Amino acid sequence: MKIAVCIKQVPDASTVRFDKEKGTLVREGVESVINPFDYNAIEAGLALKDQVGGEVSVLTMGPPQAQDAIREAISLGVDNGIVVSDRAFAGADTLATTYTLAKAINKLGEFDLVICGKQAVDGDTAQVGPGLAVRLGIPCVTCVDELEVLEDGRKLRLKRMCEQGYDIVEVELPALITVLASLNTPRVPSLKGKMRAKKTDIPMLSAEDIGAETSKVGLAGSPTQVATTTVPTFDAKREMLEGEPEEQVDALIGKLKEAGIL
Amino acid sequence: MLTVDLEKCIGCGECEDACSFGAIEVKEDKAVVDLDKCTMCGTCVDTCPEGALELAKQESEASGINPDEWRGVWVTAEYRFGHTAPVTFELLGKGRELANDLSVPLTAVLIGSGVRQHAQELVERGADRVLVVDHPELEQFRDDVFARIVSGLARREKPEIILAGATAMGRSYIPQVATMLETGLTADCTELEVRKEDRSLLQTRPAFGGNLLATIVCPNHRPQMSTVRPHVLKALEPDASRQGEIVEITPTDEELSSRLKIVESVMEKAEGPGLADSDIVVAAGRGMESEKNMALIHELAELLEAGVGASRAVTDAEWLPHRTQIGQTGVTVSPKLYMGFGISGAIQHVVGIQGADMIVAVNKDPEAPIFDLATYGIVGDVKTILPLLIKKIKKERGV
Numbered sequence: 216m217k218i219a220v221c222i223k224q225v226p227d228a229s230t231v232r233f234d235k236e237k238g239t240l241v242r243e244g245v246e247s248v249i250n251p252f253d254y255n256a257i258e259a260g261l262a263l264k265d266q267v268g269g270e271v272s273v274l275t276m277g278p279p280q281a282q283d284a285i286r287e288a289i290s291l292g293v294d295n296g297i298v299v300s301d302r303a304f305a306g307a308d309t310l311a312t313t314y315t316l317a318k319a320i321n322k323l324g325e326f327d328l329v330i331c332g333k334q335a336v337d338g339d340t341a342q343v344g345p346g347l348a349v350r351l352g353i354p355c356v357t358c359v360d361e362l363e364v365l366e367d368g369r370k371l372r373l374k375r376m377c378e379q380g381y382d383i384v385e386v387e388l389p390a391l392i393t394v395l396a397s398l399n400t401p402r403v404p405s406l407k408g409k410m411r412a413k414k415t416d417i418p419m420l421s422a423e424d425i426g427a428e429t430s431k432v433g434l435a436g437s438p439t440q441v442a443t444t445t446v447p448t449f450d451a452k453r454e455m456l457e458g459e460p461e462e463q464v465d466a467l468i469g470k471l472k473e474a475g476i477l
Numbered sequence: 478m479l480t481v482d483l484e485k486c487i488g489c490g491e492c493e494d495a496c497s498f499g500a501i502e503v504k505e506d507k508a509v510v511d512l513d514k515c516t517m518c519g520t521c522v523d524t525c526p527e528g529a530l531e532l533a534k535q536e537s538e539a540s541g542i543n544p545d546e547w548r549g550v551w552v553t554a555e556y557r558f559g560h561t562a563p564v565t566f567e568l569l570g571k572g573r574e575l576a577n578d579l580s581v582p583l584t585a586v587l588i589g590s591g592v593r594q595h596a597q598e599l600v601e602r603g604a605d606r607v608l609v610v611d612h613p614e615l616e617q618f619r620d621d622v623f624a625r626i627v628s629g630l631a632r633r634e635k636p637e638i639i640l641a642g643a644t645a646m647g648r649s650y651i652p653q654v655a656t657m658l659e660t661g662l663t664a665d666c667t668e669l670e671v672r673k674e675d676r677s678l679l680q681t682r683p684a685f686g687g688n689l690l691a692t693i694v695c696p697n698h699r700p701q702m703s704t705v706r707p708h709v710l711k712a713l714e715p716d717a718s719r720q721g722e723i724v725e726i727t728p729t730d731e732e733l734s735s736r737l738k739i740v741e742s743v744m745e746k747a748e749g750p751g752l753a754d755s756d757i758v759v760a761a762g763r764g765m766e767s768e769k770n771m772a773l774i775h776e777l778a779e780l781l782e783a784g785v786g787a788s789r790a791v792t793d794a795e796w797l798p799h800r801t802q803i804g805q806t807g808v809t810v811s812p813k814l815y816m817g818f819g820i821s822g823a824i825q826h827v828v829g830i831q832g833a834d835m836i837v838a839v840n841k842d843p844e845a846p847i848f849d850l851a852t853y854g855i856v857g858d859v860k861t862i863l864p865l866l867i868k869k870i871k872k873e874r875g876v
């Protein structure tokens with residue numbers, strides 16, 4: 216099975232601080248990591264390869280340093296990876312991102328399965344997977360929680376989750392799936408993998424290399440634009456209930472009765 | 478591309494501070510942009526006191542779309558497991574307001590099998606018109622089929638706005654619709670408003686993990702599309718006297734063809750309100766100190782017939798199951814009463830409780846940010862306050 220996994224490098228949430236006064240993120244010393252759900256996407260690809268054989272490729276659209284993400288994926292065992300990187304890609308919304316990723320995937324060849332994470336934790340959109348499937352002209356199953364290859368290897372049987380329950384879905388390949396963290400437990404890099412990652416050259420492809428029209432990538436190809444950003448504020452209607460614990464609780468009970476809750 | 482007008486730049490460094498991506502640095506008294514890091518978010522442009530920064534917005538002329546040809550507001554209804562999802566009514570409430578502001582009709586799109594009988598309810602909740610696509614083959618939700626139907630209808634009828642629920646279903650097929658129509662889609666919005674001058678839909682959503690609210694526009698493409706979080710908008714009360722037009726649409730064989738086969742659909746959740754629908758929510762934070770103390774939370778919740786919620790610190794520690802997490806990456810609640818015990822009030826948590834009518838917070842730190850938005854705050858130890866509260870409520874109730 217030929218598998219492509221899309222991964223994104225995101226700021227490590229645990230190292231981001233927020234400056235309340237200025238209303239901005241402080242990213243000094245912030246490390247970049249692979250989007251958590253994308254580890255599950257990589258693992259899904261590797262597990263399928265272990266089971267039925269084949270090849271796993273990873274790709275990412277991002278700045279040149281996104282090479283680190285590809286290198287890490289190689290240390291985990293994927294066969295190869297590329298970064299699609301071009302200044303023209305900056306400011307891409309999900310429509311421009313799916314256009315670019317689809318061009319890159321088509322450049323790499325034909326795939327039986329494309330795997331994405333459920334969502335990227337920086338943007339939280341969950342739109343790239345389904346949008347990319349449309350661009351590639353293949354069916355999409357989101358929020359996959361269980362995965363099984365059917366005998367002939369041309370079909371997958373998937374459990375996809377929703378608020379009320381789940382569906383069992385069968386899909387013919389080629390297809391795209393987006394995966395949940397509950398699908399699997401990502402493996403850790405092997406020593407051999409780490410060595411290979413160090414030595415591997417990671418190709419960087421530009422807009423031209425993948426044959427992308429510049430009017431369709433980055434800011435130019437993005438229908439949505441950020442008009443303004445604001446720091447959220449809340450109406451402070453607070454009333455502190457003072458006194459000894461006993462008095463505080465009595466006061467609260469009074470308030471709850473007033474409001475008709477008790 | 479972000480450019481700096483070196484004549485105007487005074488090297489004050491405001492932009493450097495404002496940039497969340499470390500893409501601007503003041504060198505020799507002038508701002509220098511690192512284009513590899515710049516994401517063109519535009520935050521710096523507004524902060525420059527001299528107006529020296531400019532984000533050259535290449536007009537997306539490729540759209541070839543004339544926005545004036547697109548009129549009307551649409552809501553895609555969500556019908557699954559025999560019910561219209563509450564978010565549909567919430568969207569109709571907001572959609573009504575937007576349609577009034579734009580002086581256009583509000584249309585609901587209802588897809589499924591045997592759904593014709595539910596169309597009138599959408600009228601009662603605010604729709605002027607319901608497009609019903611009722612077909613036995615639409616019994617199951619298949620992304621490709623639903624996406625083709627909605628995008629086909631939109632191409633023919635040209636609405637200026639399409640709203641959908643930011644549910645598993647909406648977030649699965651609506652991005653496909655947007656891609657088919659090659660238009661913008663803003664995920665998981667919490668606020669929508671129309672700018673009357675240019676009929677732009679202002680779509681507000683949390684960004685950067687909830688630390689910022691970003692307002693997104695889609696100036697040159699139509700339709701303008703958003704998915705909206707359940708429980709943040711208010712539904713209208715049903716009004717049986719409302720009149721509306723119900724239009725039946727027959728899907729084509731091509732639209733119904735699919736590469737997905739739904740083998741079975743299973744509803745797992747027990748009937749009755751989930752956390753998101755609870756009138757009262759009792760939420761535990763890290764300040765509860767241990768898994769053992771969850772018993773107090775459960776006891777209070779049972780007494781008040783409340784839903785149990787948690788901060789991420791608690792669900793990460795597995796003191797409570799993941800589905801109880803409230804906030805940015807969890808559920809949004811809008812109860813009559815929310816009570817937080819040992820919760821600091823991190824922005825990612827409180828974005829999930831903004832809709833609560835009354836917020837009670839118990840925290841031993843008087844400086845905890847949760848007190849900024851609490852209706853009633855108690856500075857104290859949860860291990861003292863909770864047992865007292867339980868005891869006194871029991872006494873009130875005579876149990």
Ligand SMILES: Cc1cc2nc3c(=O)[nH]c(=O)nc-3n(C[C@H](O)[C@H](O)[C@H](O)COP(=O)(O)OP(=O)(O)OC[C@H]3O[C@@H](n4cnc5c(N)ncnc54)[C@H](O)[C@@H]3O)c2cc1C
Pocket residue numbers: 228229336685686761762763764765766787788789790791802803804805806807818819820821822823824825826839840841842845857858859860
């Ligand atoms: C991208 C992103 C998404 C996130 N999404 C979410 C989300 O959806 N939901 C969410 O909740 N969080 C989310 N978080 C995490 C969030 O930032 C906070 O870390 C989390 O909400 C903190 O939980 P807490 O208030 O329980 O813990 P803490 O912040 O550790 O606060 C514990 C509080 O308990 C008080 N306390 C301690 N002991 C006692 C005692 N004995 N009696 C009374 N008070 C006591 C302390 O004073 C303190 O204020 C997200 C973070 C990121 C980066």
Ligand SMILES: Nc1ncnc2c1ncn2[C@@H]1O[C@H](COP(=O)(O)O)[C@@H](O)[C@H]1O
Pocket residue numbers: 221222223250252253256274275276277309312316330331332333334335336338339340341342343344
């Ligand atoms: N720039 C990118 N490069 C490669 N894959 C991406 C990129 N952005 C998003 N993805 C993939 O799409 C998924 C969903 O991202 P999002 O729609 O941004 O929430 C991620 O988990 C990745 O698998």
